[in-house]
Structures are given as structure tokens and as C-alpha cells.
Amino acid sequence: MYRVAVIKGDGIGPEVVDSAIRVVNSVTDRIRFYEFEGGFEVFKRIGSPISEDDLKEIRKMDAILFGATTTPFNVPGYRSLIVTLRKELDLYANLRIIPDLSNGKEIVIVRENTEGLYARDGIGFSDRAIDFRIITLEGARRIAKFAINLAKERNSFITFVHKANVLKGDRFFREIVLEIAEREGVEVREAIIDSFMIKLVKNPWDHGVILTENMFGDIISDLATIHAGSIGIVPSGNYGDEIALFEPIHGSAPDIAGKGIANPIGAILSAAMMLDYLGLNGKVVWEATRRYVRYGNLTPDMGGTATTSEVTKGIISEIYSF
Amino acid sequence: MYRVAVIKGDGIGPEVVDSAIRVVNSVTDRIRFYEFEGGFEVFKRIGSPISEDDLKEIRKMDAILFGATTTPFNVPGYRSLIVTLRKELDLYANLRIIPDLSNGKEIVIVRENTEGLYARDGIGFSDRAIDFRIITLEGARRIAKFAINLAKERNSFITFVHKANVLKGDRFFREIVLEIAEREGVEVREAIIDSFMIKLVKNPWDHGVILTENMFGDIISDLATIHAGSIGIVPSGNYGDEIALFEPIHGSAPDIAGKGIANPIGAILSAAMMLDYLGLNGKVVWEATRRYVRYGNLTPDMGGTATTSEVTKGIISEIYSF
Ligand SMILES: CC(C)[C@H](C(=O)O)[C@@H](O)C(=O)O
Numbered sequence A, B: 001m002y003r004v005a006v007i008k009g010d011g012i013g014p015e016v017v018d019s020a021i022r023v024v025n026s027v028t029d030r031i032r033f034y035e036f037e038g039g040f041e042v043f044k045r046i047g048s049p050i051s052e053d054d055l056k057e058i059r060k061m062d063a064i065l066f067g068a069t070t071t072p073f074n075v076p077g078y079r080s081l082i083v084t085l086r087k088e089l090d091l092y093a094n095l096r097i098i099p100d101l102s103n104g105k106e107i108v109i110v111r112e113n114t115e116g117l118y119a120r121d122g123i124g125f126s127d128r129a130i131d132f133r134i135i136t137l138e139g140a141r142r143i144a145k146f147a148i149n150l151a152k153e154r155n156s157f158i159t160f161v162h163k164a165n166v167l168k169g170d171r172f173f174r175e176i177v178l179e180i181a182e183r184e185g186v187e188v189r190e191a192i193i194d195s196f197m198i199k200l201v202k203n204p205w206d207h208g209v210i211l212t213e214n215m216f217g218d219i220i221s222d223l224a225t226i227h228a229g230s231i232g233i234v235p236s237g238n239y240g241d242e243i244a245l246f247e248p249i250h251g252s253a254p255d256i257a258g259k260g261i262a263n264p265i266g267a268i269l270s271a272a273m274m275l276d277y278l279g280l281n282g283k284v285v286w287e288a289t290r291r292y293v294r295y296g297n298l299t300p301d302m303g304g305t306a307t308t309s310e311v312t313k314g315i316i317s318e319i320y321s322f
């Protein structure tokens, strides 16, 4: 039996996570889910977005399934739950897969997930505020290895996206990436973050495994979703050496919360990535989703009229039909 | 007589600046151009991308016309010429106008140009490298005022793009922007940098005056060029309180340098912004360019077969036809 922590969050988080759990349960009975609370509501009660006790329990789990939370940005001292979890659990590799479900193509992004501008809180003074973009040797090495291994598995290459013409940290990161890739016999192409924007719009499928620093990865991965039809279908895995967390990359979308029309596919494919991570059959979920998308009614974000529940049921019946 | 410093740079820089100068000379005889050298070649000789003496001369000029330079990013101690000039001359407001020349629409971006991750060089240690993202009260105030004044002139509003849910500096910046805008009666809409990527692709013309920090502005403005047909037509002005520098936002494009096929329109429209700044007739250059683009043969980056020189001549004859 695998033990999976579930943090549904708020907004559409609970709706899409429920869908993902239904799908997982239709594939395997080897997972038990344990629900945990977290986010701004918890912060208001205890001054931290998740309790120490819960974190301790979660560390013992095999994986985490995460929905979405709303992060208010004008509350002093509040750090978003997902950033806290990535940091606390040292989930250093954020793998985002932007699929074109109709043709099987994918944009693959490996975002460093614990350092850069997210490494620590900035400092505010009366006349200025400073954030720190920190790239460590250890941090750069482990993420470079993660991406390079993935490129090997996929018979692909690395596109390292950086701003080394301005940033010391990216010059440092770049040396490490080039060195490890050479040793491992993996090709590295380079792109500067600004002009990469244009390439990602115009030739999205040509970049092998995209490797980049935390904030650049945040920006690139949202942009890449324009090729997926909707950000609502894009899954991700946040991997550490001990545990991994899976979440759709979309946010909590408070405007459509409770209406039953959130796109569950991002959460469902995140669950598929989780099944793969646990050594269970994630492939069947990917394949069922691809099939369903080909003919099925989709949610409004994809131009359809389906509800969250209809899409979920549709994918589950595809799974049963295998 | 106005005195304008010219720094052509390398790659296609000299070709497009020559075009811009020809266009300016067809509009007015009130400008005298003075050429200065700068860039990596100068750095190799004197250890700095531009000499102190030249900088001193340039400070006395009325404006600067800049082409493009290649910035190698693996040379220790080298800081790109354009970043050096922005900093040394305190050109704090980078205004980038991404035009759709066929219908007159524009994306207007105000990028803070001296602070953020460009404020100072990062520091390298054996086990890490740190860059600093610095936002000062003074820096935030002056750029907010610049953008808010522009929004007023244009009868428009501000879209402030930030990552205040993670960055202290952007929370600081945000407070200042909101305060000044309220005082000035200008509406502020907000967008988070990651999801703004998608909005900028899908609804490019809906954002009024986009205001953002230095690196985000770098990224956003390249992305915005996808709506211009080619990055080759996008002009910019870098404004300080004493002087301003005008440059196309494209780079030095060494791959097409010397072939005579570089798009001169970005440099020509930058010269138009310069004419406006000097109180001369930039409008006629904008209008002539718009007319030429409607029927004229364009350079290969825009799907045409014209040379740099043909496009330049075409625009000049439009000017003479007024
Ligand atoms: C909510 C926010 C803090 C987060 C991030 O910046 O990483 C989100 O945009 C993401 O990409 O997961």
C-alpha cells in the first residue's frame, strides 16, 4: 500500500483533486489518501501556511497530491504554501510537461525549484527592498543532473535558458551544466531568456529538455501553456530525493470555483505522473486522457460545455475500456 | 543645432544606424552626429566597454543613437555596453513601443532600466553565486511617475506586472505605484508576471501602459515583439533626466551582418522617438514608415526580399512625398 498526502487547497483546488483521486482509484487500489490542510486560512490561525505536525506526517508519505491555493501578496510575513512545501521538503526539481494531447508532442521543462529568487525571503528597508538570486554549486549540480538524465532517457538534448550576459549566477550555473553534460555525452543548446520567449512561441516543440533557474522556469512554463490549448491541462511533478509532490500548474481560479466547470485534466495528468513515480501505471491515464480529448466534450476553457465531473467520468470510462 | 552621439556597435548595428541617420537627415538639417566607439573590442583594449573621455563627451550631447553590440557572456569582468550606458547615464526609463504598423495599435512597455537584477554586479564564491534584485524608493518613484504621466498623456491606464506573491521588492514597488497612481487619478491594473505571459500572447493590445521592473521588462518586451511581425521593427528610448538614448530592441544578429538585409525599421523608428524627444518632427517618420509598410517590399525577417537600403529609400521617398 502506498500512502499519499492530499492537500486540496482552495478555489478550484478541491474540485480538481477530487477528480484526480477518482481517476487514480479507477486504476489502482494500492493507494491510500490522507488529507491535510494548508494555505492562507491555516496561516491566519497558526501563523504558518501548514502546521509542523502535518509537515512531519507528510514527510513520511510516499507522495503528495496538491491542488491549488490562493496567495495574497499584501500580507506581511505570508509565504505561499506551495513555495513553503517545495522548500521544506527540498523538492528541487520541478518537471512540467506541456502536452499537445492531440498529437502526442510535448514541451518538457525542468525548473530548479528551491533556489534563485525563491531561495530566501527578501529584505525590506525604508528606502529599498532587496531580493537575492542565489545559485549554489550543490543546487546547480543536482538539477543539472536531473535534467541531463531526463534528456538521456528521452534520447534528447538540453536547452539551457539563462541570462548569463547579465547575471553572475547564470554564468556559474552555465559552467556546471556544460561540464556535467559533456561528461554525460548530452548536447546542450543555449538560449537567452528574453529571445527565448519568441522561440517558445514560434517553435515550441524544438527544445528538447528545457533547463532553467526557478523564476525563469516559472515564466517559461506559463508561456508554454499557450501550446496546450489551456493551462488547465498542464501537469507537474516537484521531485526531491525523499518525496515528490504533484500538482496541476494552474492556480486556484477563484472566479470559477464552485461552478463545477474547472478543467480536471491538469490534476489528472499530475496524478498520472505520480503513478509513474510510484512505479504504478500512469501510462494508462495519459493514454485514456489523450483518447478522451480526441472526441469528448471538454470544459469551457477548452471551448467545450462539459463539467468537471463529465470530463472525469469520460476519462475513467476510457480507462475501463482498455 | 542639436548634437547627437552615435554608437553603431557591431553586427548589424552599423547598417541599421546608417539607415536611421539617412532618414533623420531627410527630415531635418538641425542635427549633427558625432560617432563614438564602444563594446567588446574597446573592452579588449582598455578594460572597459567605453572610454571615460568618450563618456564625458557623450554626456554633453543632446541625445544618443545606438545600434547593437554583441555581449559575450563568458568573459570575466565584462559588462555589456548598453547596460553600462544605461547605468552610467542614469537612463532609468526604458520605453518600448511595439507597433502593429498596419493598424496603428501599439503595445507600450515602460521598463525600469537601472535597478532590479541590473543594479550591480553579482558576487561569485566557490560554492555559490548571488545576484541582487534591488528596488529603491527613489528608483521606484521616478519610474512610476514616468509611466503614470505617459498613461495620462495617452488617456490610458497602467498595467503593473510583478511577482509580489514571492518578491519583497515587488511588494515594495507595488505600494509606491498604487500610491502615486491614486494621487494622480490613474487606474492601475495588476498582473503576475507568469500568467501575464499568456495574456500578452492572447490579448496584446489590452494593457494600457505596461509598467514593470528591469528583468521582467526585458522578458516582456521581447515576447511582445511577436505581435509586431518582426523584432526588427521595434524601437525604444532610454530616458534619463539629462539625456536619452534611442536604440532598436533587436540585437546585433551576427548571422546576417554584412549581408545588407537587416531590417532598418527598428532603428528608424528609434530615430523617430529621438526626434520627438528633441522637439523635432518624429511623427512624419512614423507616418512614412506606416505607409511604406502597407505596400513596400520588406526585409526577409518580414517575409519580403528587400535590402536594408531599399527599405530605407522607400521610407525616405514617403517622407519627401508629404
Ligand atoms: C503561486 C506561486 C508562488 C508559484 C510560483 O511562483 O512558483 C506558481 O506560480 C507556480 O508556478 O507554481
Ligand SMILES: CC(C)[C@H](C(=O)O)[C@@H](O)C(=O)O
Pocket: A165, A166, A194, B071, B080, B082, B083, B218, B249
Ligand atoms: C544585451 C542585454 C544586456 C540587454 C538587456 O538585458 O537589457 C538586451 O536584452 C535589451 O533588452 O536591451
